[in-house]
Amino acid sequence: MTGAQPVPFLKGHGTENDFVILPDPDGLLELTAETVARLCDRRAGIGGDGLLRVVRSASHPEAREMAADAEWFMDYRNSDGSVAEMCGNGVRVFVRCLERAGLVKAGEVAVATRAGVKRTHLAEDGSGVTVAMGPAVLPEGAVNVRVGARSWDAVHVNMGNPHAVAFVGELADAGSLLEAPAVEPAAAYPTGTNVEFVVDRGHRHVAMRVHERGSGETRSCGTGACAVMVAAARRDGLDPVADGEDATYTVDVPGGTLVITERADGEIEMTGPAVIVAEGTVEAEWLRA
Numbered sequence: 001m002t003g004a005q006p007v008p009f010l011k012g013h014g015t016e017n018d019f020v021i022l023p024d025p026d027g028l029l030e031l032t033a034e035t036v037a038r039l040c041d042r043r044a045g046i047g048g049d050g051l052l053r054v055v056r057s058a059s060h061p062e063a064r065e066m067a068a069d070a071e072w073f074m075d076y077r078n079s080d081g082s083v084a085e086m087c088g089n090g091v092r093v094f095v096r097c098l099e100r101a102g103l104v105k106a107g108e109v110a111v112a113t114r115a116g117v118k119r120t121h122l123a124e125d126g127s128g129v130t131v132a133m134g135p136a137v138l139p140e141g142a143v144n145v146r147v148g149a150r151s152w153d154a155v156h157v158n159m160g161n162p163h164a165v166a167f168v169g170e171l172a173d174a175g176s177l178l179e180a181p182a183v184e185p186a187a188a189y190p191t192g193t194n195v196e197f198v199v200d201r202g203h204r205h206v207a208m209r210v211h212e213r214g215s216g217e218t219r220s221c222g223t224g225a226c227a228v229m230v231a232a233a234r235r236d237g238l239d240p241v242a243d244g245e246d247a248t249y250t251v252d253v254p255g256g257t258l259v260i261t262e263r264a265d266g267e268i269e270m271t272g273p274a275v276i277v278a279e280g281t282v283e284a285e286w287l288r289a
């Protein structure tokens with residue numbers, strides 16, 4: 001992955017969706033799937049649901065075209081080392097990390113991702129970060145989620161990455177989620193999917209659990225919360241673009257709360273916390289072993 005020098009890292013989370021963060025402005029790290037999985041290992045590594053590499057867009061082949069609009073590229077990996085298009089909690093933590101390093105100031109910050117450029121707003125008082133996540137896409141066709149003997153109709157939502165959203169009676173109905181739920185038809189999700197289980201908590205207020213593609217059950221998923229908000233709004237007869245009126249939902253996740261607004265122009269805005277908890281260095285020898 002690197003030479004003999006220790007590798008700087010940070011650790012952060014957004015609603016307890018936690019990340020190993022590797023500052024790599026010039027894109028010099030060779031980050032294999034195996035290296036990512038080792039770093040994200042909770043016993044033998046640092047531990048995290050995923051990894052965020054902080055690299056200048058101009059220094060990364062997947063982001064060069066976005067460099068004029070966003071100086072920084074969020075190279076996101078799941079904890080099993082797989083690459084994902086987008087991470088909603090990750091992008092908030094990513095801009096918090098840039099702010100902490102003095103690379104950006106509070107206010108508007110654009111971030112390049114594999115799902116395009118995302119515009120964020122860092123609150124001046126450090127309270128949270130709002131991200132314009134783009135519009136949701138709801139591909140046609142029924143999908144179904146199954147855990148053991150139980151199954152539910154689900155809503156297929158794409159937030160740059162894929163989601164299957166199932167409304168359930170109780171969050172416990174999803175079981176232990178130690179294994180990935182079965183989702184059918186498999187052809188609807190050629191690269192796998194994240195699965196959300198949702199219950200109502202009140203007026204425009206829901207709670208969810210998530211099984212993330214490439215990471216397992218996590219304490220939160222930002223893109224998942226946006227997918228849940230859209231699925232709940234449609235179920236409730238709301239379509240902000242058709243109605244000409246914004247709709248806001250509170251989405252509780254095991255690790256906290258996210259507030260999601262679907263605007264009348266179709267843009268989905270997510271607001272939530274972003275916390276850096278530690279920084280240090282990784283032994284180069286260990287990484288190479």
Ligand SMILES: N[C@@H](CCC[C@H](N)C(=O)O)C(=O)O
Nearest residue numbers: 084087088089161221222223
């Ligand atoms: N936790 C993330 C989503 C991370 C990517 C996901 N596991 C995938 O493979 O699509 C979020 O906060 O959105």
